[in-house]
Amino acid sequence: MDYNFHWRPVFKTLPDLLESAILTVEVAVLSMVLGILFGLALSLIRIHMTGPLKWFAVSWIELARNTPALLQLFFFGFGLGAFGIHFSPFLIVLMGLTFNNSGYLAENFRGGFNAIPDTQIRASLSLGMNSFQTYTRIIIPQVLRIVYHPMTNQMVWAVLMSSLGMLVGFRELSGETQFFASKTYRIFEYFAATAVIYYVLVKIILGAAKLMALRLFKY
Amino acid sequence: MIKISNLYKSYDDLEVLKGINLNVSKGEVLSVIGSSGSGKSTLLYCINGLEPIQQGQIIVDDIDVHASDTNLNSVRQNMGMVFQQWNSFPHLTVLENVALAPRIVSKLPKAQALEIAEKQLRHVGLGDKLSKYPSALSGGQQQRLAIARALAMEPKCMLFDEATSALDPELVGEVLDTIRLLAEEGMTMICVTHEMGFAREVSDRVAFFHEGVIEEINQPEELFGAPKSVYLQKFLSKVKK
Numbered sequence: 001m002d003y004n005f006h007w008r009p010v011f012k013t014l015p016d017l018l019e020s021a022i023l024t025v026e027v028a029v030l031s032m033v034l035g036i037l038f039g040l041a042l043s044l045i046r047i048h049m050t051g052p053l054k055w056f057a058v059s060w061i062e063l064a065r066n067t068p069a070l071l072q073l074f075f076f077g078f079g080l081g082a083f084g085i086h087f088s089p090f091l092i093v094l095m096g097l098t099f100n101n102s103g104y105l106a107e108n109f110r111g112g113f114n115a116i117p118d119t120q121i122r123a124s125l126s127l128g129m130n131s132f133q134t135y136t137r138i139i140i141p142q143v144l145r146i147v148y149h150p151m152t153n154q155m156v157w158a159v160l161m162s163s164l165g166m167l168v169g170f171r172e173l174s175g176e177t178q179f180f181a182s183k184t185y186r187i188f189e190y191f192a193a194t195a196v197i198y199y200v201l202v203k204i205i206l207g208a209a210k211l212m213a214l215r216l217f218k219y
Numbered sequence: 220m221i222k223i224s225n226l227y228k229s230y231d232d233l234e235v236l237k238g239i240n241l242n243v244s245k246g247e248v249l250s251v252i253g254s255s256g257s258g259k260s261t262l263l264y265c266i267n268g269l270e271p272i273q274q275g276q277i278i279v280d281d282i283d284v285h286a287s288d289t290n291l292n293s294v295r296q297n298m299g300m301v302f303q304q305w306n307s308f309p310h311l312t313v314l315e316n317v318a319l320a321p322r323i324v325s326k327l328p329k330a331q332a333l334e335i336a337e338k339q340l341r342h343v344g345l346g347d348k349l350s351k352y353p354s355a356l357s358g359g360q361q362q363r364l365a366i367a368r369a370l371a372m373e374p375k376c377m378l379f380d381e382a383t384s385a386l387d388p389e390l391v392g393e394v395l396d397t398i399r400l401l402a403e404e405g406m407t408m409i410c411v412t413h414e415m416g417f418a419r420e421v422s423d424r425v426a427f428f429h430e431g432v433i434e435e436i437n438q439p440e441e442l443f444g445a446p447k448s449v450y451l452q453k454f455l456s457k458v459k460k
């Protein structure tokens with residue numbers, strides 16, 4: 001063991017690393033927002049519909065949950081690329097993560113919807129609220145509480161999963177780290193620093209989620 | 220006010236209502252009694268348009284509830300319904316529970332909706348619980364909350380589905396008192412109930428349900444005092460025990 005640690009290069013490029021960390025957060029947050037919307041839609045289709053739409057939703061959910069996230073990413077990158085459909089690395093990662101998030105969240109939402117008793121729907125309708133109002137005012141707020149913790153986990157997972165982006169050429173935090181590490185040969189130092197950044201990011205997200213839960217769920 | 224003619228209703232193969240004819244006039248209090256599974260709840264769901272019907276007609280306040288061009292949401296605004304299971308909205312405060320429908324269905328300004336909600340909550344004796352969440356209420360209080368919530372829409376009639384059957388005995392009284400108060404105020408009501416004493420005291424008429432038909436309907440003194448149907452006699456003697 002005569003390895004000499006050199007942290008200087010890491011500190012010098014720290015601003016670049018942090019900038020790429022913002023990209024990581026950006027793609028994770030966007031993929032979560034889209035994932036929640038698609039996940040809600042998928043779960044509602046799976047619960048209420050039959051026919052091709054249901055088949056489509058079930059396939060999406062099954063594929064998202066039961067195949068490697070990396071393959072899902074490659075599909076949107078190289079898979080579609082083979083057909084001449086090309087997207088920017090950012091979009092590839094965004095689509096891959098959204099696909100994955102939607103599948104997992106859809107199943108969480110489905111559990112949430114099933115946990116709300118039918119009597120809540122009846123009570124709401126009997127007051128003259130229409131189905132849309134019933135869902136947006138009565139059902140979904142309660143479902144969101146039920147799925148809040150799984151949702152936070154998925155958010156963390158999205159941040160960590162986005163590191164796969166470097167394999168499709170996306171210079172998010174991991175991609176950027178890889179770039180500097182191979183340029184300077186300070187491989188251990190760079191990946192150690194990046195691990196710390198990921199760790200801090202995740203802790204911040206979990207803390208923020210906790211604070212938000214306190215504000216949102218008073219009952 | 221409520222006119223039901225030749226009503227048939229089945230769940231898949233199970234025929235639950237088999238030709239119901241019933242008129243409830245304005246200001247009348249009708250109690251519905253009968254053994255479990257005889258279709259009492261189903262009748263209320265059909266009146267409220269929560270369940271489709273197979274045959275017949277239900278007219279509430281001159282509107283055919285099950286006609287294809289009827290806007291059910293607006294029909295339901297004229298009918299308040301209180302269910303067997305407590306179903307306050309757990310994520311809203313007591314005040315918000317009651318103010319929600321006036322605000323988003325009747326489209327009242329927020330301040331006015333809150334004012335109405337507060338008034339109705341005082342009416343049912345929950346004036347000191349406005350900012351509590353339903354989880355902090357007892358079963359009886361939750362049922363009174365449900366009553367206030369329905370009343371806030373200023374319905375022309377109220378449907379009660381065994382509003383007290385899920386309650387501990389000591390909480391039944393407060394809910395019945397609230398319903399009694401409405402009766403005195405002249406509210407048109409159909410009350411499905413297991414409380415024979417209550418039915419006897421507050422109703423103008425009592426209907427006995429048996430296997431999907433109204434087996435007997437009469438003023439309470441006659442129906443309880445001199446029941447004609449054998450089934451009703453059996454039912455009453457069972458209930459008394």
Ligand SMILES: Nc1ncnc2c1ncn2[C@@H]1O[C@H](COP(=O)(O)OP(=O)(O)OP(=O)(O)O)[C@@H](O)[C@H]1O
Nearest residue numbers: 230233235253254255256257258259260261262381
């Ligand atoms: N959604 C449903 N699907 C299928 N069958 C149902 C449904 N709801 C009720 N039933 C059946 O219809 C019949 C009448 O039910 P209903 O709830 O109207 O009876 P009830 O007189 O209110 O009984 P209880 O006093 O127990 O409340 C019962 O046999 C019940 O099993």
Ligand SMILES: [Mg+2]
Nearest residue numbers: 259260261381
């Ligand atoms: Mg019933």
